[in-house]
Amino acid sequence: MRPQCPPKTSSIRAGSGAIVAAIVIAVIIIFTVVLILLKMYNRKMRMRRELEPKSPKPTLPASTVGQPSTNSFNQPTTVASIPVDIHMENR
Numbered sequence: 001m002r003p004q005c006p007p008k009t010s011s012i013r014a015g016s017g018a019i020v021a022a023i024v025i026a027v028i029i030i031f032t033v034v035l036i037l038l039k040m041y042n043r044k045m046r047m048r049r050e051l052e053p054k055s056p057k058p059t060l061p062a063s064t065v066g067q068p069s070t071n072s073f074n075q076p077t078t079v080a081s082i083p084v085d086i087h088m089e090n091r
Helices: 008-051
Strands: none
């Protein structure tokens, strides 16, 4: 008499569970490595920004006479503010 083999479905399920666990662990490890690399890059760039000399703001070139200015920075901007205590009349 032959010994009975265990059903293949249980071994497939056990194998697939191990594969899923391995994939989850791999994703967690990759995520952790990327997070550490980003933190190191951020720290390096912050140090670089803090150590570089502060340069004065560049001056905008003056537009020549007779030519319209295409630079939006040269145009004056106006801000209209509405007082909060003004109430609209009811109709």
